[in-house]
Amino acid sequence: MESGKAHIMEWLEEVSDPEIPVLTILDMGIVRDIKVEADAIEVFITPTYSGCPAMDAIAFDIKLKLIEKGFKKVKVTSVLSPAWTTDWMSENGKKKLQEYGIAPPQTRSQSSSQQRINRMLFAEEEAVICPRCKSNNTRLLSQFGSTACKAHYQCNNCKEPFDYFKCH
Amino acid sequence: MSISKLDFLKFQADSSHILSQRNAELCAHGPILEQDIAITNITLDLLGQARNFYQYAATLSGDPVVTEDSLAYLRNEREYKNLLLVELPAADWSYTVLRQLFYSVYQYLVFEQLEKSTDLQIAAIATKSLKETTYHIKWSSEWVIRLGDGTEESHSRIKKALVDYWPYTGELFIPAPYETETLLGFDLSALKYGWLKQISAVFEEAKLSIPENIFMQTGGKTGVHTEHLGFLLAEMQHLQRSHPGAIW
Numbered sequence: 338m339e340s341g342k343a344h345i346m347e348w349l350e351e352v353s354d355p356e357i358p359v360l361t362i363l364d365m366g367i368v369r370d371i372k373v374e375a376d377a378i379e380v381f382i383t384p385t386y387s388g389c390p391a392m393d394a395i396a397f398d399i400k401l402k403l404i405e406k407g408f409k410k411v412k413v414t415s416v417l418s419p420a421w422t423t424d425w426m427s428e429n430g431k432k433k434l435q436e437y438g439i440a441p442p443q444t445r446s447q448s449s450s451q452q453r454i455n456r457m458l459f460a461e462e463e464a465v466i467c468p469r470c471k472s473n474n475t476r477l478l479s480q481f482g483s484t485a486c487k488a489h490y491q492c493n494n495c496k497e498p499f500d501y502f503k504c505h
Numbered sequence: 506m507s508i509s510k511l512d513f514l515k516f517q518a519d520s521s522h523i524l525s526q527r528n529a530e531l532c533a534h535g536p537i538l539e540q541d542i543a544i545t546n547i548t549l550d551l552l553g554q555a556r557n558f559y560q561y562a563a564t565l566s567g568d569p570v571v572t573e574d575s576l577a578y579l580r581n582e583r584e585y586k587n588l589l590l591v592e593l594p595a596a597d598w599s600y601t602v603l604r605q606l607f608y609s610v611y612q613y614l615v616f617e618q619l620e621k622s623t624d625l626q627i628a629a630i631a632t633k634s635l636k637e638t639t640y641h642i643k644w645s646s647e648w649v650i651r652l653g654d655g656t657e658e659s660h661s662r663i664k665k666a667l668v669d670y671w672p673y674t675g676e677l678f679i680p681a682p683y684e685t686e687t688l689l690g691f692d693l694s695a696l697k698y699g700w701l702k703q704i705s706a707v708f709e710e711a712k713l714s715i716p717e718n719i720f721m722q723t724g725g726k727t728g729v730h731t732e733h734l735g736f737l738l739a740e741m742q743h744l745q746r747s748h749p750g751a752i753w
Contacts, residue, residue, distance in 0.1 A: 387633055388553025417557065418629035420636065458646055480640055481543035485550065489539065505636055 345371055345378070345403075352402050355394045356484050359437045362395060366425025369416055377410035378403055383421045385505070386485040423505050440465045440490065440501040465501045467492035475499075510624070511562055512586065512683035515576065516726055518558035519587035522577060523734070524608060525551035526741050527591060528601065536598055543644060547605065550637040557630045578745035582728075582735050586681075589725035590673040592734040599663035602648035604670055609641040610703045611677045611696075618691040646707045653711025660712065667713060675721025682727070 349368055354360045362368055362382070370381040380399050384392045396413040403411045423442035431441035443465070464473040472494035480503075482489040487500040528548040535541025559573035591608060595601045616638060619631035652659040678697035686692045705715060724730065744751055 384553070384633070386550060386553060387557055387630075387637060388549035388551070390549070416629075417633050418625065420629070420633045458643060458650070479539040479543055480644060481539075481546040483542070485546055489542075 342371060342373070345373070348402055348406050349380070349399065352395065352398045354391060355398070356391045357434070357437070357439065359433045360430050362399070364427045364430030364433065366427065366430075367395070367421060376408055377412075378408045379412040379414055381414050381416050383416050383419075385421050389485050391484075421505070423502065426502075434502055435468050438468050438499060439487070440468050440499060442502045442504045444504070465490055467495060467497065468499055469497045470495040507688075509683040509688050511565055512681075513688070514558045514562035514565070514627075516586040516681065516683065518555045518562060518576065519585050520591050520608075521551040521558070521612075522555035523585070523587040523737065524591035524604075525549075525555060526737060527593075527595065528605075530595075531601065544601065544605075547641050547644065550634075550641070554630070554634045554637070557633070561626050561630065574745070578742045582730055582738055584728060585730065585734060585738070586726055586728060587730075587734075588673070588676055589722055589731055590670065590676065592725070592731060592737060593670065593673065594733055596666070596669070597662060598648075599652050599659070600666040600670065602645050602652065603663060603666045605641060606645035606649050606704070606707065607670065607674055607677075609638050609645055610700055613638045613642060614696045614699050615693075618689070618696070622690060642703075649707055649713075650711045653708070653713045663711070664713065667716065671716045672719050672722050675719075676723045676725060679721075679723055679726075684726075 346363065346368075350361050350363050352362050354362065354365055365385065367382050367385065368380065369383050372379045372381075380403070382392070382395065382399070392415070396415075399413050400411045424444070426442060434441040465475050465477075466473050467475050467490075470492060472492055474493040475490050476493060477488060478491050478498065479489040482500050486502055486505065488503045489498065490501045491498045525548045528544055528551070531541065532545050532548070533541065535544055555577075556573055559576045562576060563571045563573050588608075590604060593600075593604075595604065613635065616631040616635045619627050620635065622628045622631070649663065652663040654660070678694050678700065680686075680689075680693045684693050701715065708715060
């Protein structure tokens with residue numbers, strides 16, 4: 338089977354995150370590497386959160402997609418290092434999230450985890466822009482949202498509650 | 506593969522796994538919807554961390570019969586190495602949040618050391634977990650402060666949780682035979698000071714004080730558990746024991 342890496346990437350662009358279907362796995366930045374040998378392929382992905390239940394589904398969808406494209410042996414391997422960060426999410430992905438109604442992650446602060454723990458006790462999170470009315474007058478309802486990667490916010494202007502894809 | 510390293514991986518996996526099972530009891534039973542979601546998210550992170558350690562232990566065991574599932578579901582009480590603290594039932598929400606604070610701060614300090622491990626897979630699991638543990642510490646610290654410095658009722662509840670759980674915190678920093686400085690690359694008992702410092706800082710705001718001269722229970726790390734673990738395993742392992750190999 339003769340396929341350039343670019344071609345395979347195009348196919349992987351058709352695999353989306355089951356929890357946030359507007360994002361492809363490339364938008365998410367979780368595909369780390371691909372190794373092709375004749376009709377065998379190995380795709381290396383990195384989990385967003387250790388316990389993200391979408392990872393098993395994503396690995397399964399990648400296998401289905403590549404088998405459909407003619408590969409006989411497809412292996413999906415999970416690599417933990419370097420640890421995934423929202424900085425790997427594509428700009429296009431962030432735009433799609435915003436349009437979908439989820440506030441995209443802001444650039445990660447460079448402070449250490451210890452500083453973050455100390456500073457963040459009962460403190461407000463950074464101003465997140467409401468994906469609906471674009472106001473930055475919003476507040477954190479809970480650091481934990483409908484999936485591991487999201488926090489729960491509410492807009493003080495339009496009153497709409499919304500998800501924020503938190504920096505990680 | 507050294508037995509010690511395998512034992513250490515199982516100990517880490519078991520502790521997070523058993524706490525995730527305990528916390529999962531609150532799924533759909535949390536005090537309010539947002540907090541129900543918060544504790545179950547934390548639970549999911551713990552389960553994911555446990556899976557990472559189980560999977561690595563299974564790989565290192567070199568035995569094809571050993572998988573993350575066999576380690577999680579087909580070992581008996583005496584083979585489980587989890588901390589006693591995580592197997593204890595939680596009488597109410599104050600127990601849940603206090604234990605989470607104790608465990609998350611412990612995890613944070615241990616992972617900070619493991620991040621420097623010469624075993625790259627252990628280092629990778631630690632780095633990944635640290636990010637998640639940061640959220641858990643923040644969340645549980647806030648809850649301990651909220652209850653401790655809350656009403657008379659909430660204060661007396663969390664004080665009771667403190668009396669009940671404190672004797673199980675000594676075990677965190679007493680090294681098991683598979684946790685010597687030579688094997689881990691750091692002195693586990695020395696982390697106790699950092700832990701006490703972080704807990705004291707939260708306690709100060711929560712108007713709680715660290716109990717003194719309390720007899721500390723041990724045993725979990727070497728498989729000697731309280732009566733509670735057997736019941737927990739019976740429920741957790743029931744499906745795999747009754748229908749071997751069942752999958753979703």
